[in-house]
Amino acid sequence: MQHIKELLTKMADDDLIIGHRNSEWTGLGPILEEDISFSSMAQDKIGHALGLYTILNTELKETDPDKFAFHRKETEFKCCHLVELPIGEYDFSVIRHFLFDHAEKLRYESLQSSSFEPLAKFAKKIHGEIKYHIFHADSWISRLGNANEESKSRMQSALNYTLPYAFSIFEPGEFEDRLIAEKVFIGEKALQVQWLEKITPIIEAAGLKITTVKNPTEHYGGRKGYHTEFLKPLIDEMTEVVRFDETANW
Amino acid sequence: MIIEKTPTKKEVILQALESVKDPEIPVLSVIDLGMITDVIVNNDDYVIIKMVPTYSACPAIAVIKNSIKSKIESLNIGPATVVVENDKKWSTNFLSEKGKRALEGFKISTAQPVSNEVTHEQVVEAKCPHCGSDNTTLNSVFGSTLCRSTHYCFDCKQLFEKFKPI
Numbered sequence: 001m002q003h004i005k006e007l008l009t010k011m012a013d014d015d016l017i018i019g020h021r022n023s024e025w026t027g028l029g030p031i032l033e034e035d036i037s038f039s040s041m042a043q044d045k046i047g048h049a050l051g052l053y054t055i056l057n058t059e060l061k062e063t064d065p066d067k068f069a070f071h072r073k074e075t076e077f078k079c080c081h082l083v084e085l086p087i088g089e090y091d092f093s094v095i096r097h098f099l100f101d102h103a104e105k106l107r108y109e110s111l112q113s114s115s116f117e118p119l120a121k122f123a124k125k126i127h128g129e130i131k132y133h134i135f136h137a138d139s140w141i142s143r144l145g146n147a148n149e150e151s152k153s154r155m156q157s158a159l160n161y162t163l164p165y166a167f168s169i170f171e172p173g174e175f176e177d178r179l180i181a182e183k184v185f186i187g188e189k190a191l192q193v194q195w196l197e198k199i200t201p202i203i204e205a206a207g208l209k210i211t212t213v214k215n216p217t218e219h220y221g222g223r224k225g226y227h228t229e230f231l232k233p234l235i236d237e238m239t240e241v242v243r244f245d246e247t248a249n250w
Numbered sequence: 251m252i253i254e255k256t257p258t259k260k261e262v263i264l265q266a267l268e269s270v271k272d273p274e275i276p277v278l279s280v281i282d283l284g285m286i287t288d289v290i291v292n293n294d295d296y297v298i299i300k301m302v303p304t305y306s307a308c309p310a311i312a313v314i315k316n317s318i319k320s321k322i323e324s325l326n327i328g329p330a331t332v333v334v335e336n337d338k339k340w341s342t343n344f345l346s347e348k349g350k351r352a353l354e355g356f357k358i359s360t361a362q363p364v365s366n367e368v369t370h371e372q373v374v375e376a377k378c379p380h381c382g383s384d385n386t387t388l389n390s391v392f393g394s395t396l397c398r399s400t401h402y403c404f405d406c407k408q409l410f411e412k413f414k415p416i
Binding site for chain 1: 305306307308309336337338339340341367368370373389390391392393394396400414416
């Protein structure tokens with residue numbers, strides 16, 4: 001079951017890390033509604049991470065979800081580089097949210113027919129929740145892309161900067177062929193094609209352009225445990241309190 | 251002639267669950283929310299309640315689970331176990347008519363039933379719970395809790411919340 005463990009771990013780690021990044025907007029959002037939106041999405045993402053860590057625990061004999069999430073070394077995390085980046089300015093966070101969540105929605109849609117039943121059920125359960133993340137992302141891409149020259153140029157530069165990182169989502173894992181052969185998952189390559197088809201018209205309708213990414217593998221590494229310099233400080237921060245007394249009851 | 255029937259244990263339990271409320275929306279019971287999927291009373295009076303969580307990240311689930319357990323055990327039928335069925339999907343379609351009326355009384359707008367998937371129109375449209383107008387606009391798909399969106403009424407100039415369709 002090593003191949004399914006790997007798939008669930010990378011998905012859960014993506015959700016945990018993007019969830020924590022989203023939560024960094026709490027109290028800092030440019031308007032109150034956005035403060036609330038990023039905080040709500042953070043809550044959902046961490047809930048989804050917990051759901052996946054729970055499947056790893058109950059179905060695949062992995063350790064307790066809290067221990068698994070917070071007591072691993074940086075090199076044992078399987079998240080992609082895109083989710084690790086700091087929140088930056090709001091334009092970057094909106095673009096990352098848009099690029100990541102479209103991939104996430106398509107991933108979970110395909111997993112609704114996964115041969116691994118616990119994952120198929122989970123994918124069906126959270127489909128409606130992810131849909132709201134997409135409504136949110138699409139409406140801001142459209143509003144900011146079509147607003148004025150300043151917002152348009154900021155969105156375009158954020159897109160140019162973030163797009164190469166977005167390809168890190170689709171870095172294939174070690175067991176890709178087996179996952180596809182056993183119909184657990186359609187595979188990263190197929191997902192990437194679906195994703196580009198989905199996001200391109202939305203970006204164009206917002207008056208923005210997709211630039212060609214010359215080297216889509218440039219930011220690969222996360223799925224194999226090689227991370228950006230931003231992950232380690234984030235894990236340290238997330239676990240700062242628990243490390244005081246790892247046996248404490250909350 | 252009135253024939254008074256003694257309620258079954260299951261009926262007593264269902265009646266009692268009407269008083270277990272969602273801590274985030276105290277006008278709604280777990281029955282109104284459609285969260286209770288099964289009530290089983292074994293021959294030795296051991297009670298098993300099955301419930302489905304609403305949102306996967308709903309922070310109220312643990313509180314609701316404990317409230318159900320203590321409520322049932324206060325009935326003196328027997329010990330109770332509450333099973334959370336995490337793999338089952340919850341939908342706003344499960345909301346009872348009584349629950350919808352209670353929400354509207356609490357000034358939270360409700361949505362039309364979802365057929366297959368939530369549409370953009372279903373997310374955007376909302377009837378103002380204050381004046382009943384349909385002349386409203388979506389303010390944000392996220393509100394004070396995960397289950398609500400925020401809207402604005404052009405007629406009575408009020409910001410209001412909707413129990414969002416899922």
